[in-house]
Amino acid sequence: MARRVFFSFKYEDVSRAMVVRHSWVTKPNKKSAGFIDKAEFEKVKQKGDQAIKNWIDDQLKGTSVTVVLVGEKTCQSKWVKYEIEESIKRGNGLLEIDVSKIKCMQKKTTSRCNWMLDKKYSKYLWNKHKGHENLGQWVKDAAIQARSN
Numbered sequence: 830m831a832r833r834v835f836f837s838f839k840y841e842d843v844s845r846a847m848v849v850r851h852s853w854v855t856k857p858n859k860k861s862a863g864f865i866d867k868a869e870f871e872k873v874k875q876k877g878d879q880a881i882k883n884w885i886d887d888q889l890k891g892t893s894v895t896v897v898l899v900g901e902k903t904c905q906s907k908w909v910k911y912e913i914e915e916s917i918k919r920g921n922g923l924l925e926i927d928v929s930k931i932k933c934m935q936k937k938t939t940s941r942c943n944w945m946l947d948k949k950y951s952k953y954l955w956n957k958h959k960g961h962e963n964l965g966q967w968v969k970d971a972a973i974q975a976r977s978n
Contacts, residue, residue, distance in 0.1 A: 833891050834968055835921070837912040838898035838928070839905075840870060845928040846898050852961045853968075885912055894922040894971045896964075897945055900929045904942035913945060922971030925952045926960060950974075 834853060838846040873884050885908065889895075895916035903909055916923055929941040944952055951974075953960060953967060960967075 832893055832968060832972065835889050835892040835895045835912070835916065836898060837895055837909050837916070839900060839903045839909060841902060842898060842900035842928055842933075844933045845900060845931040848931050849896070849898060849926065849928060849955065849960065849964065852964055881908060882911065886915065889915055889919060889921070892916075892919075892921060893975070894924070894968050896968065896971075897923065897925045898928045899925055899941050899943075899945060900927075901939035901942060904945060909945065920975055922968070922973070922975035923950045924967050924971040925950060926967075927952070927954045930954070930956045 836846055836850055873880050889912070895912065897903075897909065897913060913923070923946055925944055925946045927941045929939045932938055946952070951967065951970065953963075
């Protein structure tokens with residue numbers, strides 16, 4: 830069964846987020862949401878906060894799991910916080926992945942701000958916990974946990 834996943838992240842971590850997303854969409858029957866290119870995001874942003882909320886709400890439609898990708902400044906993002914709140918309202922499974930140690934395009938890593946989700950949600954370190962191999966299982970586990978709540 831195809832599972833549609835929403836990836837929530839601060840835009841400055843887009844290159845790290847792409848590493849995670851590509852490991853997901855290259856598997857059979859996997860779809861993702863929550864990705865917007867910089868030019869499109871700037872257009873939406875110019876239209877104001879309600880336009881951004883509308884875009885997020887539209888991207889969340891049909892998703893069953895939200896993966897929160899946490900980097901150095903993610904905790905400061907009101908939009909990531911909004912995506913988490915909306916995901917909880919919709920009953921999405923949630924999980925959190927530290928992407929700070931994935932090298933960006935400049936071959937640098939950062940530190941992670943803090944975890945953003947409550948302790949009841951699973952948290953993973955992308956490199957240490959072999960995210961490339963295990964993301965599918967993590968998503969499946971989050972979907973199962975959401976159904977049991």
